[in-house]
Amino acid sequence: MPLAKRIIPTLLFDGDRLIKGKQFSGDRSIGHVAQAAKIYGRRGADEIALMDIFATPLNRGPNLKVIEKIADDLFTPLAIGGGVRSVNDVRDLLNAGADKIIINTAAINTRLIAECADKFGSQAIVASVDYRVRQGEFRAIAQAYSHSGQVNTYWNPHALAVLYAQLGAGEILLTCIDNEGQMQGYELELLRLVAGVVSVPVVANAGCGTPQHALEAIQAGASAVGIGSMFAFTDETPAIVAKYLHSNGVEVRLT
Amino acid sequence: MFSRCKRCVMPTTRPDTAFVDGVCSACLSYDRRGGIDWAARKAELQAILDAHKGECIVASSGGKDSHAIALSLLEMGAKPLIVTATTDHLTDIGKRNIQNLARFAPTIEVTPNQTVRRKIARIGLRTVGDISYGEHMAIWATPHQVAKRLGVPLIFYGENPQDELGGPLGRDEAKTMTRSWVNEHGGFLGLRARDLIGEDGITEEDIAPYLQPTEEEMGGITTYFTGQFLPWDGYWNAINARDHGFEWSEQEVEGSIGRAESLDNFQTGIHEWFKYLKYSYMRPSDIASIAIRRGRMTRDEALGRIVLREVFPWTYLGAPCGEILARIGVDFEEFKDICNQFTNYDIFERADDSWCRPLRLA
Numbered sequence: 001m002p003l004a005k006r007i008i009p010t011l012l013f014d015g016d017r018l019i020k021g022k023q024f025s026g027d028r029s030i031g032h033v034a035q036a037a038k039i040y041g042r043r044g045a046d047e048i049a050l051m052d053i054f055a056t057p058l059n060r061g062p063n064l065k066v067i068e069k070i071a072d073d074l075f076t077p078l079a080i081g082g083g084v085r086s087v088n089d090v091r092d093l094l095n096a097g098a099d100k101i102i103i104n105t106a107a108i109n110t111r112l113i114a115e116c117a118d119k120f121g122s123q124a125i126v127a128s129v130d131y132r133v134r135q136g137e138f139r140a141i142a143q144a145y146s147h148s149g150q151v152n153t154y155w156n157p158h159a160l161a162v163l164y165a166q167l168g169a170g171e172i173l174l175t176c177i178d179n180e181g182q183m184q185g186y187e188l189e190l191l192r193l194v195a196g197v198v199s200v201p202v203v204a205n206a207g208c209g210t211p212q213h214a215l216e217a218i219q220a221g222a223s224a225v226g227i228g229s230m231f232a233f234t235d236e237t238p239a240i241v242a243k244y245l246h247s248n249g250v251e252v253r254l255t
Numbered sequence: 256m257f258s259r260c261k262r263c264v265m266p267t268t269r270p271d272t273a274f275v276d277g278v279c280s281a282c283l284s285y286d287r288r289g290g291i292d293w294a295a296r297k298a299e300l301q302a303i304l305d306a307h308k309g310e311c312i313v314a315s316s317g318g319k320d321s322h323a324i325a326l327s328l329l330e331m332g333a334k335p336l337i338v339t340a341t342t343d344h345l346t347d348i349g350k351r352n353i354q355n356l357a358r359f360a361p362t363i364e365v366t367p368n369q370t371v372r373r374k375i376a377r378i379g380l381r382t383v384g385d386i387s388y389g390e391h392m393a394i395w396a397t398p399h400q401v402a403k404r405l406g407v408p409l410i411f412y413g414e415n416p417q418d419e420l421g422g423p424l425g426r427d428e429a430k431t432m433t434r435s436w437v438n439e440h441g442g443f444l445g446l447r448a449r450d451l452i453g454e455d456g457i458t459e460e461d462i463a464p465y466l467q468p469t470e471e472e473m474g475g476i477t478t479y480f481t482g483q484f485l486p487w488d489g490y491w492n493a494i495n496a497r498d499h500g501f502e503w504s505e506q507e508v509e510g511s512i513g514r515a516e517s518l519d520n521f522q523t524g525i526h527e528w529f530k531y532l533k534y535s536y537m538r539p540s541d542i543a544s545i546a547i548r549r550g551r552m553t554r555d556e557a558l559g560r561i562v563l564r565e566v567f568p569w570t571y572l573g574a575p576c577g578e579i580l581a582r583i584g585v586d587f588e589e590f591k592d593i594c595n596q597f598t599n600y601d602i603f604e605r606a607d608d609s610w611c612r613p614l615r616l617a
Contacts, residue, residue, distance in 0.1 A: 016601045028423050031270045031444065032533060032599060035384065039445045042382055066601075073596075233439040235447045235467065255453075 003201075004251045006046035006224035007214070007238050008079075009231050010205060011036050014054040016066050020232050022181030024053070024130075024149035030232060037070040037078075040231070044255035045238045047077040049102065049173075049226060053148045055083025056105045062089060064096050071097025079126055090116050094124060102173060104128040105146040107164065108153050117168030126203075127164035128173040131157035133187065142190055149177045158193050165198040172198060173226065175205040183209025183229050186217040195221025211236060211244035218250055257535050257602050257615060263544035264557045265421055268534040268602065271440070272421035281421035284428075285548045293486050300484035301331055303409065309333040311409035313360075314398035316342065317353035319515050320413040320489065322496035324481045325360055328411065334360075336407060340397035341366040342520035343376050343390050344582060346572050348502055349519030355500045365397045367464035374455045375465075376522065376583045383444040384533060384597035386583070387526040392448055392465035395437045402476050403468050414482030416440070419489075420541055432478040434467050489516070489545060510568035511538040512560055521579045524571030532598040535615060537565040567611040 012019050013033035020028050033050065040048050050070065052062060062083040071078055080093050081102025090101045100123070107113045107127055116125050130145045144155040153160075161172045174194060176187035186207045195202045204217035205226030214225045230236050242252045258267050260279035265272065273280040304311065313328065313335045315321035321337065328335050337360050339353050356362050372389050379388025398410050410432075418427040422440065429436060448465045451457050481487075493515035497503055503514040510524050517523045517538060527537045543557035552560075569576055577587050585593075594610035603613035 016599070027273070028271060035533070035597065036445050039383055043446070043450050232445060234435065235438050235443075235449065237447050237449050239452075240449060 003223065004046075004253045005218050005222075005245060006203075007241050007245075007252070008047045008049050008203065008224050008226045009040045009043070009045050009238065010049045010051065010226040010228045011040065012051050012053045012228065013066075013082075014052065015063050019053070020181065020229060024177050024180055034066060034070050034073075038073050040238075041074045041076045043231075043238050044242070045076055046253055047079060047099075047224070048074070049079040049081070051080075051102060052082025056085075057147050057150055061085065062093055064092055067093065067098065068096045081126070081128060087112070087115055087119060090120060090124075094120060100124055100126050100171070102126040102128045104130060105151075108144075108146050108155065108160075111167070113164055113169050114167040117170070122168050122170035122200075125169050126171045126173050127161070127167075127169035128175065129157045129161050129164070130175045130177055131190065132177045133190075145177060157190060161194045161202075162198060165200050169200060171201045171203060171223075173203045173205055175226070176207060179207030181229050182207055183233075185209065185213040186220075186222075186225075188216060188220045191217060191222060192220045195223075209234075211241045214241050215245055215248050215250065218245065259540075260544070262554070263547045264540050264554060264561060265544045266534060266536045266540060268599075269421060269536065270534065271423060273424045275424070279421045279544075280417070280424055280427065281419060281544065282548060283424075284418050287427075288486075296484045297331075300479075300481075303479070304328070304331055304333050307408045310407055311335050311411055312398050312402050312407050313337045314394070314410055314412045315339045315353075315356065315362075316394070317349055317356060317519055319493040319496040319501060322352075322356060322499060322501050323492035324411055324413060325356060326495065326499060327481070327485055329359060335411075336360065336401075336405075337362040338398045338401045339364045340390070340393040342522075343372060343387060344521040344579065346519055346521055346574075348504065348572070352501055352519065355502070358500060363401060365393075365401065365464070367393070368461065371457060371461040373583045374457060375451065377585055378451060378454050378457075379446075380525075380529075380583070380585060380593060383446050384529045384593065385442075385444060385526065386522045386529070387520070388444075388446070389465065390520065390522075391442045395441055396448075396465050396467050399468050399473065399476070399478070400464070403472055408476055410476065410478040411481045412478065413480070414487045414489075415480040418480075418482060419487065419545060428483075430480060430483040432480060434470055434473065437467060488549065489542075490549075490551070504572065507564075508538075509571050510564065510566060512542050512564050516542075518572065521571055521574045522583075524568030525576065525579065528567055528594075529597055531565060532594055532603075532610075532613065534599070535602050536561075539564045 017029045018031040018033045018036045020030050077099040079100035080098040084103050085106045131142045133140050133142045142157050144153045144157040144160050146153050179187050186204045191204050201223030203224040204222035208227045208230050217225050245252045261277040262282045265279040313325050315337045337356050375389035376386050380386045448462045510527050531537045539561045546552040591610045
């Protein structure tokens, strides 16, 4: 039996405020992150991803207090990202109750992914690749960004994803910054490329606006779909997406 | 951290509210209102009404604003049908005010299954800290469902709340209310009607009255914010309504200021209290902010009143908190526990009595 595809609400926050931006602008505060996590825990999500998107740009660590509170009330697997700088941060977060740690900036040009995978096991480490696509002179060029999309790393996101998989990341989280908050569908081209070569699960993130978009991402090779705006701003629910995927022959966990 | 708008008293913790240099979006949008050509807007409204032979629905709660909208539309020659979605726990004064509306126009009151409604209030309180969750859904869904069934092409709501109370930048100019607007700004806190199926034995049929008709089903029906066509002032609406038989509360409403609003639902006090626990503000901040912008109150005056009035409503419109909770099957000990779960301890100090007397951290 193939592994069930997962539906992952992605919640972005700033310390404790729940935010939802467009293309990583993050200017809209829409509530409290602990409450939102609790609600999504009941909405039948397979996993919840929480990202403190201002932690790294503001040079602060993860807000352990909030994360502990969230993990306390939650029975859904929890992936946490934002502000992770070292092996110690990863340990603290796992102790606080996170199941997986999402690493982005600190993994660029370091061996952090490998060290963490050795220490805590691959299953706990999610390597995140944020990228933008811009029109080059001859073709579209994708470039990976760090610091919540603020710093161009000049890495090819495809190469970066492959490298992370080789270093031992248990999962690759692919986020197209241009599509974030647009609800116009995922960026499928890079997703297809990455999912085609890495052996670990690839999570497609950013851009989902209808259950149909989620299906497209899974058909392009994603093992899971990250969904933010659609769950926050429309009346689609994780259960509806699961049902839709199921009716299209995708293996999912139905609640 | 907690602070307030430099001009009014809107707290920065209010969800989905943009602040520019310390000034909230509602103040900014009030600034722009001076430049609006209201005569042209009114003519626009007249044209809309004429195009549909005045046939329209007024989405109502039976409150002061519903009265004011109905009266304005009648003056403009419309033939409104007033559709009231019954609140979670209707008060006597609320009932009388709904009946008062029937003196001016035909009214329909839609009351979905009350057993289910109580379950929704209980689930809402426990999961999202919002006892009025059912009401939020019903306010949007009911008039649209009625319009669809009776084939009425126009629906009028009150003001655009982003215009009056704040929202994301650039959203205050929306004149029509679409389905996606409601889903984005309707106050559903990340939970959706369909999430409730299966909880506490709620079936798909049970939540049908709370579902929005889809865009296709709504084809030909347009929903407008009246406040974008007629200069909006809640206080003037209250006076206008009172002159037409609308009853004010005898005393200032508990946990609020003023006597003219939030009169129709015993649960409103608890709803407001959770706003306080989550974001550290209640209705007085809203009302005072609106008054400050219009020069009816100074900011200092408002801050003083807020300290006195934003307190736990042990009774609401005279009904004891415990009785209101008992009606939805939540006992007081559990209630305290729920309060604790939803208190934002990044703003408040944790203490034994912080569920009813939380102290804001400096």
